[in-house]
Amino acid sequence: MKTYAVFSALLAVCLCSCGDSRHHTQNTTQQQESRSTASHDSLRYPQEHHLCNVRQLTFGGNNAEAYFSFDGQKIVFQSDYAAWGVNCDQIFYFDLQQGNMKAHMPRRISNNLGRTTCSYFLPGDSLIVFASTFEADSACPPPPPRLKGKYVWPVYDSYDIYVADLQGNIVKKLTNTPGYDAEATVSPRGDKIVFTSMRSGDLELWVMDIDGSNPKQITHEPGYDGGAFFSPDGSKIVFRASRPKTEAEMKEYKELLAQGLVQPTEMEIFVCDADGSNLQQVTHLGKANWAPFFHPSGKKIIFSSNHAYPQSFRFNLYMINLDGSGLEQITYDSVFDAFPMFSPDGKKLIFSSNRNNQGTRDTNLFIADWVENN
Template sequence: MCKNLFCSLLLLCCFSFSFAQIHYPQEKHFKNVRQLTFGGNNAEAYFSPNGKKIVFQSDYQAWGVSCDQIFIADLKKDDLKKKKPKMISTAKGRTTCSYFMPDGKHILYASTHKADAACPHVPKSPSGKYVWAIYDSYDIFIADLNGNIIKQLTDTHGYDAEATVSPKGDKIVFTSMRSGDLDLWVMNIDGTGLKQITRDLGYDGGAFFSPDGSMIVFRASRPKTEDEIREYKELLAQGLVQPTNMEIFVCNADGSNLRQITNLGKANWAPFFHPSGKKIIFSSNHFSKRGYQFNLFMIDLDGKNLEQISFDNVFDAFPMFSPDGKKIIFSSNRNNGGTRDTNLFIADWVD
C-alpha cells in the first residue's frame, strides 16, 4: 500500500502507461478494450453471424504453423493466451481472408494447399520496395467448423482470394486475376453467376458489403502515369503488387455508381462499413511521416468528416464491426513488448 504522495503518483503513472498500451485516451469510440491474442501475426478477424465467434488467420509458431492458417475462436469460452484455438484450414499451403458463411456453420477462405502442401516462397521486390505477394495458386474453399472442405468455389488458374459474404446471405465478392488484372468479381453464394464489377487498371481488393448488402467498399490502386503503369504491370507479372498508394472506393453491389471516397495519398486500405451504412472505417498512413504508422480513421460516404479513431504509434488495421454494431475487432501492434507481433483486440463501440 502506498504511504506517500510520490508512491501514489508512481502507481498512477505505471497504471496509465499500462492502460495506454491497450487503450489510448484519445480513443473515445472504444470502451472495455480486450486483447485476444498474444503472439505472432494475427489478422483479418471477422465475426460469426451471431457475433459469438471469430475466424482469423495467424502465423503464430507456438500454434504449430509455419505460415498463415485459419483459426476459429469462441469469444466467451476460448482464452487464446492459454490455449491454441481450433484450426479450420488444412495446415497445408498458405491461407488468407477467411469469412463466415450465412449459416454460421461454415467458413469461406482462400488457400494454396492444392498446388503445394508447403508454404509458398515469399518473393522480394526487385527494386527493394515493399510489396505483397499475389499467389496464383490461391483458390477459394468452403469448410465446416471441423475443417472439412465441403466445396471448392474457384478453380481458374490465377489469384482468387479476399472473399467476403453479403449480410443478405446471397452473394460473395472476391478479388481475381481471371480478367488479366486484379479486379472485383461477385458470385452467388453457391459459386454460380460470376460477374466482374470493376475494370479499371489497378489492384482492387479487400472488399466488403454494406450492412444492407446494397453497396461494396474496397481499396484500390490506380496507376496513372506511364512509369506507374509500367511498374504496376511489371510487378503483377511477377505475382507482386506494391500497396503503398491506395484509396477507398465504393460502388453498388452490381458495380454501378463506382466512386472514390478518399483522396488522402499514401496507403488507405482495410475498409469496412460503419453499422449505419453511412460511414466507412479504414486504416491509413496518410498522416505519417514515417510511413509505417497506420491508424484507423472514419469518413462519410461523401468523403467528408474524416475522423481519427485509433492512436497506436505503430499499426492498427483490419477493423470489423459485430453484426449488431455493438463491438469492434481489429489488429494492432500495441502492447507487443517491442516485438513485431500483431495481435487481435476487441472493444465495445461507442458512437
C-alpha cells in the first residue's frame, strides 16, 4: 500500500566524486535545469553524500515499491503508467541489465485485472508474490475520496496474496480469508513471509511459511501495522505503525477502518523479533514515518519521513540506529522520496522520487550506488 505525491539519466559510469559537493555549486533553479539534461550525476542533490551514479529507471506514471531479486539483478514493482496499457496499479518485472525502461519495456506480471500492490521475489527469483483484488472484481476499485480534507489510504477487503511466475501465470493463492491481506515481503532466509491482515479484526502483522501455511499473528496493539521487512539475517522485522492514543483518535481510527480506510498521517517505525517478541519503537519524530528497510548491517533502518517540514507532502529518506539514535538525512528532494531498498549485496539503493519529473506528478524509480562513508 503506498502514497504518491507527486528522473532522465543514462546508465553510465559515475563521473563525479561521490560525496564531494564541489561539483554542485548551482543554485536550486540551476540544479533543476541541470537535472533535465540528466548528465553524469546531476540527479543527485549535493547533500546526498551516500548516493553516487544516480540513474533513472522509469519515465512516467506512478512507480513505486521496487524490490530487488535475491540475486540483485532484477526488480519487481508496481505502476499505473498508462503507456504500458494499465488503468491502475499492476505488477511489473525488469532485468536491470537492460538499462532503463525508456529503452526496454518491463514485463507485466499481474493479469491487468483489478488492482495490485506489494510484490516481492521468492527464493530462486522465478516466482513473485503480490496482492490483487482481481478475483472480487476485474475492474479497478475506485480510489478513496478525501474525507473532510483528510488524506486516507484504502485497505480493500478484496486483496488476497498470490504467487505468479515471470510469464504472469498465477501458480498459487496464499491467502483466502475475508478482509485485507496484502503487503507481503519475504525473509532473506527464504523460509517466511510477513504480511498485513485484517483477519483478526484489526490491521496486524502476520507471518506464514513460504508456502502460505502456518499463519501466525505477531502484532496485537490497536492501530495499523504494515509495510514490514525482515532484517538481512531474517531475525528481526521492521514496520510502520499508527498507534491511536486518545479515545477520540481510537474512535476515528475504528470509524475509518469500518469504511476500509486508514489515515497514514501519524506513523512511527517499530522493530521486533521475527516471532513478534521484543517489540520496540524506533522513531519518536511525529508526523508520517514509513517505508522502512534495514541497512545491510542490520543495525540501522532507512525510511521515509515528512517530520522535518511544515509541508506534509515533502518526504525525504533518513537513516537511524535501531535504538533511535543517530538520525541522518539521506535525500533532499523538494517533494517526495520514499520506498528505499538496499540490494542484497548492500552496494545499491533503489527508491521512488518526484525528482526530474519535469513539473508533472510522476513518481519514478531511481537506482544509485551506495556510499557507506561520507
